[in-house]
Amino acid sequence: xxxxxxxxxxxxxxxxxxxxxxxxxxxxxxxxxxxxxxxxxxxxxxxxxxxxxxxxxxxxxxxxxxxxxxxxxxxxxxxxxxxxxxxxxxxxxxxxxxxxxxxxxxxxxxx
Amino acid sequence: xxxxxxxxxxxxxxxxxxxxxxxxxxxxxxxxxxxxxxxxxxxxxxxxxxxxxxxxxxxxxxxxxxxxxxxxxxxxxxxxxxxxxxxxxxxxxxxxxxxxxxxxxxxxxxxxxxxxxx
Numbered sequence: 001x002x003x004x005x006x007x008x009x010x011x012x013x014x015x016x017x018x019x020x021x022x023x024x025x026x027x028x029x030x031x032x033x034x035x036x037x038x039x040x041x042x043x044x045x046x047x048x049x050x051x052x053x054x055x056x057x058x059x060x061x062x063x064x065x066x067x068x069x070x071x072x073x074x075x076x077x078x079x080x081x082x083x084x085x086x087x088x089x090x091x092x093x094x095x096x097x098x099x100x101x102x103x104x105x106x107x108x109x110x111x
Numbered sequence: 112x113x114x115x116x117x118x119x120x121x122x123x124x125x126x127x128x129x130x131x132x133x134x135x136x137x138x139x140x141x142x143x144x145x146x147x148x149x150x151x152x153x154x155x156x157x158x159x160x161x162x163x164x165x166x167x168x169x170x171x172x173x174x175x176x177x178x179x180x181x182x183x184x185x186x187x188x189x190x191x192x193x194x195x196x197x198x199x200x201x202x203x204x205x206x207x208x209x210x211x212x213x214x215x216x217x218x219x220x221x222x223x224x225x226x227x228x229x
Binding site for chain 2: 004009032043044045046049051086088090092095096097098099100101102103104
């Protein structure tokens with residue numbers, strides 16, 4: 001089955017602490033992985049994708065095909081990072097680019 | 112427009128009624144998606160349009176759900192005989208992706224319509 005799993009519903013850290021949001025996937029084909037973020041009262045937006053290998057707002061994510069994981073990391077959390085984070089995948093080179101989302105992790109960065 | 116626009120932002124309807132949810136995509140975007148997000152869940156794919164045609168409707172839960180995009184721009188999601196289980200946030204997204212491009216192009220999401228069936 002095609003599935004994205006985010007085991008943590010809530011992750012609470014203090015400002016300046018490292019952050020790791022976990023994401024595991026199950027997919028029969030060749031997936032492309034993403035992290036989407038939704039800040040309070042804002043719309044869902046793309047944070048980063050594994051193919052671009054960028055660092056956005058200090059966040060990075062490495063695709064580990066052996067462990068089928070795509071964890072999101074940031075060395076020093078900021079209060080403005082507080083948001084809902086969704087891991088998602090689509091079929092690489094697929095016909096539709098429809099996304100399969102995980103259930104999301106709420107990141108709360110305490111001052 | 113500045114982004115994907117969805118109307119209404121909130122809709123309360125009685126069980127059994129018919130509802131229509133509207134999506135105005137970003138001008139020039141050929142691809143349009145509908146997703147449904149139930150409480151505590153991530154968005155779930157419903158349907159994908161490339162231009163005027165529904166290229167993939169595999170996510171529609173049953174035949175009470177239908178969507179159209181007659182002129183390749185605005186899309187309407189229609190739900191007949193609404194049930195309490197249809198209560199969710201319905202999200203629309205659009206992207207400039209061309210059919211068969213084989214390359215992911217970013218989909219931009221609207222704010223969603225919160226549907227409550229009482």
